[in-house]
Structure formats: C-alpha cells, structure tokens
Amino acid sequence: MWEAAKGGISGIGQITRFDASLLPWSVAGELKGFDAGAYLSPKEIRRLDPFVHYAVSAAVMAAEDAGLISSHSSLIAHDSLRGSGGVIIGSSRGGIGTIERALLRGRRASNSELKTQNSEPGSASLRVSPYLMPATTISMAASSVSQKLGVRGHCLGLSNACASGSNAVGEAFRLIKSGYSPLIIAGGTEAPICRVCIEGYGSSGALSARKKTSGGAPGLPRPFDKERDGFVLSEGACVLVLEEYNHALRRGALVYGEIIGYGNCADALHMTKPDPEGEARAMEMAMREARLSPDDIDYINTHGTGTKLGDQAEAHALRQVFGKKASKIPATALKSMTGHMLAASGALEIASTLMSIKKGIIPPTINLDEKDPDCDINIITRKKKADIKIALSNSFGFGGMNAVIALRKV
Numbered sequence: 543m544w545e546a547a548k549g550g551i552s553g554i555g556q557i558t559r560f561d562a563s564l565l566p567w568s569v570a571g572e573l574k575g576f577d578a579g580a581y582l583s584p585k586e587i588r589r590l591d592p593f594v595h596y597a598v599s600a601a602v603m604a605a606e607d608a609g610l611i612s613s614h615s616s617l618i619a620h621d622s623l624r625g626s627g628g629v630i631i632g633s634s635r636g637g638i639g640t641i642e643r644a645l646l647r648g649r650r651a652s653n654s655e656l657k658t659q660n661s662e663p664g665s666a667s668l669r670v671s672p673y674l675m676p677a678t679t680i681s682m683a684a685s686s687v688s689q690k691l692g693v694r695g696h697c698l699g700l701s702n703a704c705a706s707g708s709n710a711v712g713e714a715f716r717l718i719k720s721g722y723s724p725l726i727i728a729g730g731t732e733a734p735i736c737r738v739c740i741e742g743y744g745s746s747g748a749l750s751a752r753k754k755t756s757g758g759a760p761g762l763p764r765p766f767d768k769e770r771d772g773f774v775l776s777e778g779a780c781v782l783v784l785e786e787y788n789h790a791l792r793r794g795a796l797v798y799g800e801i802i803g804y805g806n807c808a809d810a811l812h813m814t815k816p817d818p819e820g821e822a823r824a825m826e827m828a829m830r831e832a833r834l835s836p837d838d839i840d841y842i843n844t845h846g847t848g849t850k851l852g853d854q855a856e857a858h859a860l861r862q863v864f865g866k867k868a869s870k871i872p873a874t875a876l877k878s879m880t881g882h883m884l885a886a887s888g889a890l891e892i893a894s895t896l897m898s899i900k901k902g903i904i905p906p907t908i909n910l911d912e913k914d915p916d917c918d919i920n921i922i923t924r925k926k927k928a929d930i931k932i933a934l935s936n937s938f939g940f941g942g943m944n945a946v947i948a949l950r951k952v
Contacts, residue, residue: 543780543880543890543893543894544894544897544901546879547876547879547894547905548903548905548925549925550879550905550906550908550925551879552762552878552879552908552909553571553574553776553879553880553881554569554570554571554762554763554774554776554879554881555569555570555571555572556568556569557569557570557572557735557740558572559572559735559736560736560737562737562740565740565741565744566744566751567740567741567743567744567749567750567751567775569750569762569774570735570740570774570775570776570777570881571735571774571775571776571777571778571880571881571882571883572735572776572777573596573777573778576595576596576599578592578595578599580599581595581598581599581602581690582595582598582599582690586686589671589673589677590677590682590686591636591637591639591640591677591678591682591733592639592640592733592777593633593635593636593637593639593683593731593732593733593777593779594637594677594682594683594686594731595733596731596732596733596777596778596779596886597631597633597683597684597686597687597729597731597779597781598683598686598687598690599779600729600731600779600780600781601629601631601687601690601691601727601729601781602690602691603781604727604729604781604782604783605623605691605727605783607783607796608783608785608795608796609793609794609795609796610623610691610725610783611623611691623691623692623693623725623727624691624692624693624694625694625695626695626723626724626725627691627693627695627723627724627725627726627727628693628695628696628697628698628714628717628723628725628726628727629684629687629688629691629693629695629696629697629698629726629727629728630684630696630697630698630699630700630710630711630713630714630726630727630728631683631684631687631698631699631700631710631727631728631729631730631731631781632699632700632701632702632706632707632708632709632710632729632730632731632885632888632889633680633683633699633701633706633730633731633732633884633885634701634702634703634704634706634732634734634884634885634939635732635733635734635739635884635885636678636679636680636682636683636701637677637678637679637682637733638678638733638734638736638738638739639733639734639735639736639739640674640677640678641674641678642736642737642738643736644670644671644674645668647670648668648669648670679699680699680700680701681698681699682699683699683731684697684698684699685697685699687727687781691727693727695723696717696722696723696726698710698713700713701885702885702939702943702945703884703885703939703940703941703943704845704847704882704884704885704887704888704937704938704939704940704943705885705888705937705938705939705943705944705945706730706884706885706888706939707729707730707731707780707885707886707887707888707889707890707892707937708730708888708889708891708892708935708937708945708946708947709806709888709937709943709945710728710729710730710885710889711728711729711782711784711801711888711889711892711947712804712805712806712945712947713728714726714727714728714784715784715801715804715947716804718784718785718786724785724786724789725783725784725785725786725789726783726784726785727781727782727783727784728781728782728784728889729779729780729781729782729886729889730779730780730883730884730885730886730887730888730889730890731778731779731781731885731886732776732777732778732779732883732884732885732886733777734775734777734884735775735776735777739775740775743773743775746814747772748772748773748814748849749772749773749774749775750762750763750764750770750771750772750773750774750848751771751772752764752769752771762774762878762908762909763847763848763877763878763879763881763882763909764848764878764909764910764911765844765846765847765848765853765875765877765878765907765909765910765921766844766846766848766853766857766875766907766910766913766914766917766919766921767848767909767910767911767912767913767914768911768912768913768914768915769911769912770848770849770850770853770914771848771850772848772849772850773847773848773849773852773877773881773882774848774877774881774882775881775882775884776880776881776882776883776886776887777883777886778880778883778886778890779886779889780886780889780890780892780893781889782889782892782893783795784801787800787952797952798893798896798897798899798900798952799895799896799899799900799949799950799951799952800949800950800951800952801947801948801949801950802831802832802834802932802948802949802950803827803828803829803830803831803832803834803946803947803948804827804828804831804945804946804947804948805823805824805825805826805827805828805829805831805944805945805946805948806824806827806944806945806946807820807823807824807827807944808820808941808942808943808944809821809941809942809944810942811942812942813940813941814940814941815851816851816852816855816856816938816942817855817942818855818856818858818859818862819859819862820942820944821855821856821859821936821938821944822859822860822862822863823944824936824938824944824945824946825859825860825863825934825936825946826863827946828934828946828947828948829863829934829948831948832932832948832950834932834948836863836864836865836867837867838931838932839864839871839932839933839934840871840872840928840929840930840931840932840933841871841872841873841874841895841898841899841904841928841930841932841933841934842860842871842872842873842874842919842933842934842935842936843873843874843876843891843892843894843895843898843933843934843935843936844856844860844873844874844875844919844921844936845875845877845936845937845938846874846875846876846877846878846907847875847877847882848875848877848878848882852938853914853917854914854916854917855938856936856938857914857916857917857918857919860873860919861918861919868918868919868920869918869919869920870920871919871920872904872920872922872926872928873919873920873921873922874904874905874906874907874921874922875907875921876890876891876894876905878907878908878909878910879905879908887937888935888937888945891935891936891937892935892947892949895933895934895935895947895949896949898928898930898933899930899931899933899949899950899951900951902927902928902929902930903925903926903927903928904922904925904926904927904928904930905922905925906922906923906924906925906926907921907922907923908923910923930951931950931951932948932949932950932951933948933949934946934947934948934949935947935949
C-alpha cells in the first residue's frame with residue numbers, strides 16, 4: 543500500500559463482482575490478487591464472509607511484522623499476545639455480501655420449488671446455511687482474529703459507520719493508556735462491494751456517478767476537486783498492533799510512531815449531513831489530550847471522501863480549528879487512490895500517516911484537477927518530502943460519528 547500511495551497509483555477499476563453495466567455507479571476499489579488460503583483453511587474460507595478473511599489476514603500480517611508470531615504458517619504467538627493481549631476490529635457493513643448472496647440463492651430456490659410443486663406464492667421456505675448468522679455478524683472479525691492468534695483477553699467488534707476503524711484504534715489506545723492491557727490488535731475491515739451496497743449508497747447520493755473523466759478514463763474519486771460528485775466504494779482491511787511503549791521496547795519491537803491523542807464525538811445533528819462543528823470538536827479533543835496547539839501540527843491525513851458536503855464540511859472544520867494555518871498545513875486525501883473502504887479506511891489512513899511520519903514522505907492526492915475554492919486547505923498533489931513530527935488522521939461517518947487520532951514521531 544505504501545509504495546502504491548507514494549507513487550500516486552489508483553486502485554479503482556470497473557466492478558467485476560456483479561453486473562453493474564446498467565447502473566449509474568460502475569467503478570469500485572476491488573481487492574485484487576488476494577489469497578485467503580495463505581491465512582485460513584478451506585473450511586474457514588467457505589464459512590466466513592470476506593470481511594472476516596480480510597481482517598484475519600491483515601491481523602496475522604501485523605502480528606508477524608510486530609514480531610508477535612514466528613510466521614503465519616506456524617502461528618506460534620508471543621506470550622503477551624496470548625495472555626494479556628486484546629483485539630478490537632471495526633466494520634460498518636459486516637457480512638452484507640454473504641447475506642445478499644444467501645437471499646438471492648434462497649429466492650431462486652423458492653421460485654424453483656414453487657414451479658415444481660405448483661404451490662401458492664409465500665409457501666416455499668427460505669433455505670440458508672446454518673453458518674449465515676454467526677459468519678456475518680460484525681463481531682466475527684474480532685472473534686476470528688482472537689481465535690487465529692490465540693488472544694484470550696479483551697475482544698470487541700464495533701460499528702461506528704465510516705469512523706469504525708479509527709474508533710477501534712482509538713479505543714485500543716484508551717485501554718493501553720489506562721493500564722488495562724499492554725497490547726491490543728486493532729483496525730478495520732470491510733467487504734461491501736455487492737449490489738445492495740452499491741445501489742444503497744448510490745441511491746442516497748453518496749456515490750460518484752461520473753462515468754468518464756475528461757481524459758476518457760473511468761470515473762475516479764476526486765476529493766476536494768471542484769467537480770467532485772461522490773465517493774467510490776472499496777473493500778479491504780488494515781490492522782495495527784498497539785503496544786505500551788516500554789513493553790514494546792523490552793521485546794525489541796519495530797515502532798512506527800506513537801499515538802498521543804484521540805477525539806471521539808457525535809455531531810448530534812443528522813443521519814447523513816456532516817457538521818463542521820462536530821468534526822472540529824473531535825480534532826480539538828485529540829489535540830487537547832495530546833497537549834498540542836494548532837501550531838504543533840505538521841500534517842493532516844484528511845477523511846476526504848469526494849462528496850460535495852463531506853469535503854466542504856471537513857475544510858470548514860479545519861479552518862475553524864487552525865484558522866489561516868489551514869491553508870498552509872500539508873494535507874492529503876488517501877481515498878483519491880483507494881476509494882472509500884468504510885471502516886477499513888480510517889485504520890489504513892492511520893497506518894499511512896505513521897509511514898509518512900517515519901519515512902518523511904507525504905503521498906500525493908490524485909485526480910485533483912481544480913480545487914474547490916470553498917475547500918481552502920493545502921492539499922498536496924505531488925509526493926513531497928517533509929519532516930513530520932506530529933500529525934492528525936481524520937475519520938467521519940454517517941450519523942455524525944467523528945474520530946480523530948493524533949500521532950507523534952518516535
């Protein structure tokens with residue numbers, strides 16, 4: 543992901559999971575070349591929704607990178623992971639794709655049964671797998687990660703719309719800071735590319751219906767662009783290992799950066815319309831906990847989805863918090879490349895922010911041809927070297943759910 547982000551490479555393409563040719567929304571960010579068999583058994587793959595496949599695989603990768611397991615093939619876990627570790631995984635839609643497929647199969651089977659038996663409509667039964675309910679519940683991602691890694695401590699699946707991944711990381715930070723646990727695996731996962739999600743988000747006006755760009759390429763996410771018309775739905779997962787600092791040092795862990803603040807609040811306003819006041823309040827909460835002033839912030843990874851109202855609200859919130867400095871602090875919108883992975887985006891953007899801090903590189907925002915004058919913030923459109931000591935990562939979701947993470951260089 544980091545190499546692609548630095549290179550400004552888009553992951554968006556035509557939808558292949560189902561026939562979307564007659565829909566106004568024809569592109570998505572589909573996960574390519576993923577082999578769940580490297581991390582899960584054939585039985586697990588059959589029984590679990592892809593959002594769980596993605597979460598488990600990302601968690602195993604993260605645990606391996608953190609030196610908590612010897613390799614994903616043997617899964618010999620570190621004592622601190624098995625004993626006092628925890629898992630928090632966020633998801634907005636859970637196993638919605640599997641539920642959709644079960645209903646479609648059941649409808650076809652019912653129709654076939656009616657024709658065979660010449661029965662009255664409504665008399666046929668809906669036949670579904672006994673694994674449908676447990677395999678698709680949002681908590682199954684956290685549960686499956688704990689099973690795979692042998693983690694018997696705190697375990698939580700949460701759903702806070704598009705802020706879920708950032709909330710998972712923030713709540714893990716809270717647990718570690720309070721002394722409850724020295725180590726938490728946290729992140730977000732999503733597999734929403736199915737007809738019901740595409741049509742559902744599309745009919746709400748949230749998705750981009752732009753078929754082609756001026757250059758003839760498929761429609762792409764265009765955060766903060768004057769001609770933006772919505773986000774592009776994507777799938778995937780990102781999982782991080784959060785650990786108490788001295789605990790990490792004692793076992794020689796690779797440290798990417800430090801979480802120093804977390805803001806979590808609600809707009810208390812509207813089902814879908816964002817409120818700059820609430821978003822600003824979340825940023826201020828994260829900075830207050832970290833004992834930061836607006837002058838301390840070197841970089842902002844924006845929520846930046848590409849919707850008219852969303853980008854405008856975030857830009858207004860940034861100006862409310864940072865004043866004139868909002869037009870100077872470097873900012874990026876990773877969703878210009880990844881699309882909107884819902885719960886997974888927040889965790890991925892935290893990871894990207896940590897890499898920016900560690901490597902001193904700000905990835906570009908692509909597809910920004912002409913910035914909206916009402917979004918007067920400093921969006922970086924070319925890869926840039928920067929000495930980043932402190933950064934913010936923003937996530938905002940339907941229902942006015944706001945989550946902001948403050949991060950520091952170690």
